Amino acid sequence: MAQLNVLIAPDPRLKIVAKPVSSVDDSVRKIMDDMLETMYAEDGAGLAATQVGIDKRIIVMDVVWDEGSKRAPFKMANPEILWCSEETSIHNEGCLSVPGQRGEVERPSKIKVRYLDEKNTLIERDADGMLAVCIQHEIDHLNGKLYIDYFSPLKQQIILRKLKKYKSYA
Ligand code: NI
Numbered sequence: 001m002a003q004l005n006v007l008i009a010p011d012p013r014l015k016i017v018a019k020p021v022s023s024v025d026d027s028v029r030k031i032m033d034d035m036l037e038t039m040y041a042e043d044g045a046g047l048a049a050t051q052v053g054i055d056k057r058i059i060v061m062d063v064v065w066d067e068g069s070k071r072a073p074f075k076m077a078n079p080e081i082l083w084c085s086e087e088t089s090i091h092n093e094g095c096l097s098v099p100g101q102r103g104e105v106e107r108p109s110k111i112k113v114r115y116l117d118e119k120n121t122l123i124e125r126d127a128d129g130m131l132a133v134c135i136q137h138e139i140d141h142l143n144g145k146l147y148i149d150y151f152s153p154l155k156q157q158i159i160l161r162k163l164k165k166y167k168s169y170a
Contacts, residue, residue, distance in 0.1 A: 001166065004038045004052040010160055014097055018050050018057045020078045024120040028058065030119055032075040035060045038166030040071070044096045051097050052085040058107040059138035063130040074131075076115035079139055084108035091133045093147045101159050105147050107136050128144050150164045 021028050031054060039047040039060055046061040055112055064066045089109040094102045110128045113135055117123050127135055137147055148156050 001037045002034050002097070003041055004054075006038065006042060006047075006051050007053055008099065009097050009163060010109050010147070013053055014141070014146060015048060015053060016050060017144050018048075018055050018142040020057050021116070024077050024116045024118060028056070028077060028152070029075075029118055031056065031058055032060055032077075034060075039096070045130070046138045047096060048138045049065075050141045050144070057142050059132070059135070059142065061134045061138060063134050075118045076113075076135075077117075079113055079115040079135060079142075081111050081136070081139065082114050084113040084136075085110040091130075091135075093133065093135070093137060095147055097141075097148060098148060098159065098163060099100050101148075101162060103148060103151060105133075105137075105150050107133060109136075111135060140161050153156055 031049065033051060035047050035049065038052065045063050046059065049056045049058040057078045064072045085108045087109045088106050090104050090106045092102050093105050098167050110126065110131065111132050112124065112126050114122065115122045133160055148159050163170055
């Protein structure tokens with residue numbers, strides 16, 4: 001396994017719409033494992049391939065993991081939202097590509113998602129709570145969208161300016 005370099009906004013590669021994988025083979029499984037290692041190392045709850053400069057529809061998540069607790073990773077290829085609830089909820093989101101910043105985003109509370117798991121099995125499952133938030137946030141990445149894109153241009157400018165400062169101190 002290898003740790004990957006996470007792209008930071010406003011990197012233009014974060015705007016690329018990722019391509020579907022034809023099947024989950026050893027090379028895709030390796031990407032999933034490297035992405036998970038990177039996500040855990042950077043204390044993230046989710047990571048999309050777009051964020052590490054890989055043009056494939058792959059996301060990984062772990063919404064229960066914390067230092068000392070058992071890991072419960074999700075690995076998904078070609079994730080697709082089949083249904084979402086009219087009911088919405090607001091969460092304070094963060095993103096490894098927008099380090100040090102957080103912001104409230106309103107999204108559907110419940111979703112049904114279809115994806116290929118690491119064994120190339122087609123899975124359909126319902127998700128709510130943090131998992132639903134995370135899946136929607138990561139699928140947005142695969143479509144070239146960041147959570148700050150939901151904010152007003154002014155608020156985005158303020159965040160990007162803070163990021164620039166953050167980067168120069170890093
Ligand atoms: Ni993110």
